[in-house]
Amino acid sequence: MRQQRRRSARRAERLRRWREDVYRRIRARKMQRAAMLLMAVAGFQEGQHRDRQIWVEHRESNWWEDTVLHPAYRKWNEDFRMSKACFEHICNQLNPVLRKQDTNWRKSIPVNKRVALTLYRLATNESYRSIGNLFNVARSTACVIFQETCEAIVSTLMRTYIRMPEGRTLEKTMRGFRRKTGFPMCGGAIDGSHIPIIGPNENHTDFLNRKNHHSVILQAVCDDKYRFIDINVGWPGRVHDARVFSNSRIRRVGDSGRLFPNIAENLYGVEIPPMIIGDPAYPLLSWLMKGFRDNGNLTAEKKMFNHILSKTRMVIEGCFGRLKGRWRCLLKRNDSDTEFVVTVITACCILHNICEIHKQRFNPEWLQGINEERRPRPENLDVHGQAGRFNPEQIRETLVQHFVRLFPDELQRFQ
Template sequence: MGPGTRMTFVKTSGYQSKRSIFLCTELEIHIEKRNTNFRKCITVKKRVAITLWRLATNAEYRTISHLFAVGRSTCCKIANDTCKVITDHLMPKYICLPTGQRLIENIRDFRRINGFPQVGGAIDGTHIPIVAPRDNPADYYNRKGWYSMVCQAVVDANYCFTNVYVGWPGRVHDARIFSNSDIYRQGENGELFPQHTVNINGTEIPVFLLGDAAYPLKSWLMRPFSDFGNLTYEQKTFNYKHSSTRMVVEGSFGRLKGRWRCLLKRLDVATVRVPYVVCSCCTLHNFCEVHGDGINEQWLNGVVGGQDNVFLANLQNNQNNYAENIRGAVASYLV
């Protein structure tokens, strides 16, 4: 989905897209309204179409109102309500950390990129532009000079989101956001991935995430070696393959914003509703990827991924020998 297609329920050869119909079926029980004696309700298909058009274009409700012959306030309510339904009911189904056979396949897919073993996901973050809030606007004014809300995400090897954490103001330090996220808590408690270790060079290697140099080194999160100009060949190889493997998260953000262009412009919704919009876009992104709805490379023109928008500060690493041994064993394996 993207500019020109966007699942707007335009009929092709006399029938609607199977994916469009399937999405309506998924949402129908939660958004369907009943006719009254005085007026006909707006159909599920039109409700979903209005929401998708809003997310894909960030068009003003005045424009959407003309397109769908529905009042502006009604369009606004439909989009807000549908985003909440998508977040509450579809997000748990389409966005979750891999387990079982899906985890094994994900590790295999990451390894195919550049040989990196035991990767369960890649983590990064991005700022979502928003309109200056009425309450405490200074909290949302980020270092780049605009108002935003931070979205931290983990992705798999196929550009799908497996964890999304959004809601913190753009001014809040990203290290604080990370340390308060479920991903950090699960990682520290050993609950992030099932026990699926492999022995590499005599070291038991667990499943881990890949994060850039701003993240702490943990047994469950591998960051690159700090480059002070004296890295060994093994360490340089590790860093190169780490970076090329982790690029999938930036690609995921790019594909997300290419499809749902409301995340590229200022999101003109109440601050409290921003997380619902972002989570809905991430869920629908996964829906597209899972059901084979491809991405047009032209949609990515002018779209940026994660790190250009986000500045992550180093956390106190609290590195232990186990994490160092894991990184060292993987570095030797990759040579």
């Protein structure tokens, strides 16, 4: 009996101590919550934004605010590939999409800083860590800003700055090509270019091009003033240009007869419709002209035609050179996700057109390290007419006759 009473007394004592401990913890938590509430109320009543010491890391350098925004800054064209006026024009167009709201904790990053960070990254291909130090933001923040701004450029400005010419614009383009080389009814030049990337984890062999490097293909059409009028981005580097073209929107629109307006120029009794010009990798169509296949037996007239067409088509190679010279991120392997690489390339093409339209100065030194190698590519023997009205072979023969009459002295060079 005595042992049972002792055990009962010990259990009662443990229970009492446990209850006291629980009550003590509850009181401590209540006091802690009350103290936090008082601190929050006191901070709110101050009505002042205090500098955050935990959430924002203090950075010593701020190249953007201390140097670039200074009135004496004169390197806009070198650092951002455009003048300050052109830069502000882009910021105004992107402002509705990129503008963020200030909060009680911090002020939002302004639109001009977001656009400048993106342009600097595209122009120099600097790492996010270096760019973060220059613009006084964290590396992760620089990455997010770059992605958001590239996506805003594509979604907001694509339809405004990259589109096929119509009406008077088309007439000016055709006059421009004719003034340069004498080629009539030329509305653009088409070609493809490889943009290097880091091979993806899945199906990486599909992106290996003929040089055994990973890349994606940029198929583009440009006008006489080095401006893109149509682009197709994203096909793996292993794919031939002819297949990219066959699956592109411009092929579907061209075959439907909606690529150019229903106009034609009569040359020696043959109607010559508006057309784009390409190299032997592309098919011969009523709206796509290419040279004769050189099997060693070409006549002097056909050789001269090939020479004039090739000289006219050089504008697309110059366009690719100016694109990569301005935005040098396209020269080195892009470390972004394969899908986002398409967005980056498209954004570069849009910004390139903005610079060309606003006549921004292009520094010839930017072309250093750019080698758009022209390689012989398999001949595409496809020949198609358009609804029976235009015969591509007849059009090409008529153009041969036209150049012989237009440049009789040049013909001697090819005999």
